[in-house]
Amino acid sequence: MKLLVTGGLGFIGSNFILDTLSRLPDYEIINIDAEIEGSTHSNLKDVKKNKKYKFVKGNITNQLLVDKLVSKVDLVLNFAAESHVDRSITSPKNFIKSNIMGVFTILESVRKHKKKIIQISTDEVFGSIMKGSATEEFAFNPSSPYSSSKASAELLVKSYVKTYGIEAIVTRCTNNFGPRQHLEKLIPRTILFAQNDQKIPIYGSGKAIRDWIYVQDHCNAILEIFEKGRWGESYNISANNEINNLTIVKKILKILGKPSDFFYHTEDRPGHDLRYSLDSSKIRKHLKWKTKFVFDDALEHTVNWYLSNRNLLKKANSKTLVPIPWKSGTRK
Ligand SMILES: NC(=O)c1ccc[n+]([C@@H]2O[C@H](COP(=O)([O-])OP(=O)(O)OC[C@H]3O[C@@H](n4cnc5c(N)ncnc54)[C@H](O)[C@@H]3O)[C@@H](O)[C@H]2O)c1
The missing domain is CATH 3.90.25.10 (UDP-galactose 4-epimerase, domain 1)
Structure with missing residues (x-):
């Protein structure tokens, strides 16, 4: 299996790459990252010499480059995003470029080459929820330029599933913590x-x-989803730990x-x-996923x-x- 991981120099992407290469040695991973704030090469120093791993410096809005990379793999995992809510308040434009135009660019390549995509999204698309928890069917109600850019990306993915029949899954997770996260979080x-x-x-x-989840539990959930999940659907991921x-x-x-x-x-x-609160009973019931970390x-x-x-x-x-x-x- 060949994967294109976008944003793999960041927090969750780097943990995902390290975890996947150590657990699934047959997998090959290409990591495209624009090296913006949040990224660091030291996150992946342990796999730098691994023959199954390749790094490409580049922006996911570069259609030619993304096209070339997507054509070489089976599946794209799109972690790349401007991710800091505070920065989306001071400089929203970058969020629109990376989080919406970037996703549009990848979707075009996925459509052209008939590949699969997993879009990594967030509980923030549902906005503040004072009572109960959002299921996969809840209406979006984003509050920040960050969360609205992620909600827009999800809608684009959904439209490509409906209009062009691409195979895509959206995963939505709650707040992650763990090693390799940017110091501003x-x-x-x-x-x-x-x-x-x-x-x-x-x-x-x-x-x-x-609702805090250890990053490795999130990475495990993503692996479960692309091995057993239903294409065209979305899955909420949470640890029930508010x-x-x-x-x-x-x-x-x-x-x-x-x-x-x-x-x-x-x-x-x-x-x-x-x-923020997500109801993650779907992934727990259908894919038998559960958190491992206390x-x-x-x-x-x-x-x-x-x-x-x-x-x-x-x-x-x-x-x-x-x-x-x-x-x-x-x-x-
Ligand atoms: N951190 C969380 O708690 C959390 C929770 C739910 C969902 N998510 C989502 O998970 C994904 C990863 O989050 P993170 O916390 O690892 O973020 P991060 O900021 O640590 O990493 C993002 C990476 O994407 C890269 N990137 C950004 N724009 C790019 C572009 N246009 N082209 C190429 N690379 C680009 C950055 O250089 C960085 O390495 C994001 O999509 C985020 O929305 C994060």
Whole structure:
């Protein structure tokens, strides 16, 4: 089986590549990544010399390049995206290009070469849900330029299934955590600030609830889906592990031996969704998937991973430490 993984230098894509190559040695993977913020080659240093792995620097909006790569593989897994909600507030245009035009470009190649695609999407397409959980049939209600670009991409995929009969699956997952995540995201950022002896900035009250899943559980779900899932459908992936941001920060402070009040509140993110929640009974029932990792253990493992990769923490710069990026205007 030959896979084209897009955005494989990023957090989830790199974990997926490492996991797949170690568990399925017959698989070959081409990774196309534009090396924008969020990507790092050190994420994949362990497979650099693996003959089953090839890296191509490139943008998923480049039709000629994408066409060439898609023609060589059986399946495309589209992880590539501008992924940081805060940056989508300061610079939405890049999100429209990568997350919508990029998906359109890949879909055109998939259609031309009759290949399959898995579009990696997010619970954020459903917006804030105060009660209950969104099933696969819920209506989209995105709040940020990021989530609306991901919802748009999903709609494009759906239209290509209906209009051109391409074989596609959309997977929607909740908040991931684990090794190799960019330092600007909540968990690595909290570790970074604490290690720098700086108080942790918390958006608003810190009561925003996310359903946290360990990245390897997400990667396992994607493997199950492309081996056993039904083409043309979508699958929600969640760990049923809803926690608010303040609790996460306090858990990390405890692991690091810092005082439990080593944080301060900042102005909230505009349009900050209070709660995301996915109903993942479909994948659990039909594909017999379930999570393997316990949150507290996986969180401790993640903190220790960052501590043993201090070179990554050292790379953090003033931009990473800006507490309220949409106000400072310092981001790309
Ligand atoms: N992180 C989460 O909690 C989460 C949850 C659900 C879904 N997702 C989705 O999973 C995917 C991966 O997320 P992540 O957290 O690993 O993001 P990330 O920002 O860590 O990685 C994204 C990668 O995509 C690459 N990229 C971006 N635009 C590109 C383009 N136009 N051409 C080529 N490469 C490009 C970047 O260079 C980067 O390496 C995204 O599609 C995201 O929407 C993420």
